[in-house]
Amino acid sequence: MIGYPNKKRTMVQNNVRDNYMGRGMSLEDDLNKSNAYYMEMKRALIHKKPIPIQIVKVDYPQRSSAKIVEAYYKTPSTTDYNGIYRGKAIDFEAKETKSKTSFPFKNFHPHQIKHLEQVLYHGGIGFVIIRFSYYDETYLIDAKFMIDAYYHYEKKSIPYETIKNNGSFIRQGLTPRLAYLDNVDECYFKEDDNNESKTEKIK
């Protein structure tokens, strides 16, 4: 194996070898890599939030380094991803399920749904990215649709077919792994883009 001087390049190599076209990678990993790509291309500024943790005890074996020796996971009070795209605040949660038939609501914490409601109230773009890992299919679902389903469905899950029919299918590739901003363009900026191309024609 060739020792590349540059870590990034080695990573790409491994990904190509192990996970051709993204298959088998976790949704989180795909999104992180897609966001890094979008950031580098200056298309958007979107980050995953760190996992919230309650730190109880920290040791300082050396002056410079701190070692956390007791800590616990906290329940997140927001979604995992947020940032800025085309001047708009963007906020979303990503979940994957192994189920072949439906997406269970229990994948959400209730305050994540509450948080998405607040995102919409304050004028942000909110959605959920759901992957059915059995089919290796990933969909963008508008937050409003998901919130309504969460509160009003009688069953504790959304059927796969409903996601398929109401979601926007996200194309998978190499760079970016998940071209989900194309779906965001399609779902939230279509009118702007149409107006822009009209304006260009008039010019």
Place this chain on the structure above:
Amino acid sequence: MIGYPNKKRTMVQNNVRDNYMGRGMSLEDDLNKSNAYYMEMKRALIHKKPIPIQIVKVDYPQRSSAKIVEAYYKTPSTTDYNGIYRGKAIDFEAKETKSKTSFPFKNFHPHQIKHLEQVLYHGGIGFVIIRFSYYDETYLIDAKFMIDAYYHYEKKSIPYETIKNNGSFIRQGLTPRLAYLDNVDECYFKEDDNNESKTEKIK
């Protein structure tokens, strides 16, 4: 000492006793309380991001509970606070200094400055909140001003007087502790607000 059954209550008790009107509270605590207030009043949706941590080892003493027993602090790649206000993406960093004379740039990680540059590039509102704890004075400084100073100042700090003259003084009170969204209105929405009142007059 009385053993309160509830940790939170003990903390609140201490706060009231030690920190009447916010004096002596940490800037982070003041901002978290202000953000909670703004969220409850539905004025804005702004959260502090969790501290990024590299988790190395987790124990599962019981089926339900996970205990992190080895973890380390990671360098943050973004600012600490972000969210949505009046439909716009908002992003800022908060720092306090004990210095009476200047704010040292070393308080920033270089990628936090980089991140603020990206926030502006993508059309978000970016700024820095700086507290001089000696004077108990807190200022909002526009990201553009701070980025320019960071790259072009010959000294390794900004004089207190410069912050005072170029920053927007943040009023402190009980609810919210730091009324910093009034400063955001003044610095970033003044034109909109003027236009709105003009429109109202025309009606």
